[in-house]
Amino acid sequence: MIYLDNNATTRLDDRVLNTMLPYFTENYANAGSAHLAALTVSEAVANAAWQTANLIGAKEEEIIFTSGATEAINLAIKGLANQYRKHIVTIVTEHKAVLNTCEFMESIGFEVTYLQVGSDGVLDLNVLNESITDKTLIVIVMIINNETGITQNIEAISELAHAKNALFMCDATQAIGKIPVDVEKLKIDLLPLSAHKFYGPKGVGALYISAKAKLKLLPQLHGGEQQRKLRSGTLNVPGIIGLGKASEIAVNELESDQKRITKLRDKLENGLLNFEGSFVNGNTENRIYNTTNICFPGVVSETLILALQDISVSNGASCSAVTSKPSHVLKAMGLSDDDALSSIRFSLGRFTTETEIDLAIERILDLAKKLRV
Structure with a gap:
């Protein structure tokens, strides 16, 4: 083939697989338990959080592990449902995970502006600026389009969003592990990513959440209040370890x-x-x-x-x-x-x-x- x-x-990198294997058969304890075996696993999860954060210029406490980018996107957008601002700005060429979630937000009373792109796939920044109002809660634009590979001017877009006190979410699923991405430099508030797009395992991803965005987010999964009460559920430890290792390799390669x-x-x-x-x-x-x-x-x-x-x-x-x-x-x-x-x-x-x-x-x-x- x-x-x-x-x-x-992407194919799982052999180095990632080998790092994951012990967490299926040897270090299989629940990271949320209190005994020594669990604490050992919890430390490994914390290290994976650091590895993932290091890849995008974030802090480990700003990383929430998810089942993938789709869940991360849903948490980032639906988690803002209780905010008094009810306007979202995005572009028509976003991934369906964003577009369909925005359609849901419309069904619960939000207004969504879907901006067109040029024939080259690039967003007109003047049109974007005119579309952001004092009612805009969040601007959502991906770094790299999954179908064409087209890149957007993320630094300029985040600047326009923040100039009007809106949050900025950037779907970086196709960018992470391929090009340098620094959430601090780009001033990104919410950034979803998925391990299987850069030689990690399927079924695990993460959401970067800035301090500003964290204050506004509501959890979408309720239960044991794991992960700073923003995402409940027993951690997928082997997957998280794989994401961390894939992140470490990406930094170096x-x-x-x-x-x-x-x-x-x-x-x-x-x-x-x-x-x-x-x-x-x-x-x-x-x-x-x-x-x-x-x-x-x-x-x-x-x-x-x-x-x-x-x-x-x-x-x-x-x-x-x-x-x-x-x-x-x-x-x-x-x-x-x-x-x-x-x-x-x-x-x-x-x-x-x-x-x-x-x-x-x-x-x-x-x-x-x-x-x-």
Whole structure:
């Protein structure tokens, strides 16, 4: 299998797996218990919190572990339901975890402004500034789009939000572990992340919560009041240990990963653009180094994806790798239904090889030419 769908999920790094294993079979105590075995586990969890916080320039007490980014997003947004300000500003190209949660907030009386992006996928900061009012509770904009890899000017966006006393949440699920992210420098109040997007295990993530945001948040899960009373439930210790180790590795290997993967992504993209009429969707300057989203006019992406068999790619968000509906992200960028349905996302990772890229280019070009309508 040639796996080019790393924005959907990544392979678990062997180093992460080996660090996790003892917490399944040896150090399996409940971190919330009072005996010595539990205290040993609790210390390991605290270390994982430090590792995760260190990756994003935060403090360990600002980290709440969750089941993944989706839960973190729900806690961050729904946790603000009791605030007197009832206005949310976000963009139409956000992940469905944000958009659907915002729709829920509308159903309980909030007003949500969904801002459009340009054909390059980038948000107009002037439009954003005009949309934030004295009633705006929170501005929500992701760092990196999961489908196109397009990046937004997060530092400028957070500045605009804070200038009008609004909170700023940044979905960093596709950024963490790939590029440097510093919540202090970027002045982010709430930041969800997920371990399986950067070579950690599935089923675990975290929410960074600034001191300002913590004062406003209500828990969404009630029970034993674990994790500073913001998220109850027995901790997923092996998963948390895995997230911590993945964070530690990312700190040390961000630069080397970026250099190697950038070359492979560019080689793949340049090769696939030999298909007549093909083009890259979105801004090729402001994007993450591992992602390219390419339109193959006249080729139904769903058909091509299935024909590729042992080459894994997708034509939408990671939660719907093969779908007959056009991507809401590409539609928002002005693509026609036909072009959106002819587009494929390729996302490379730490374990992608040059040999795989060479084979993928050959196979994809050959099949695309045969399948062209």
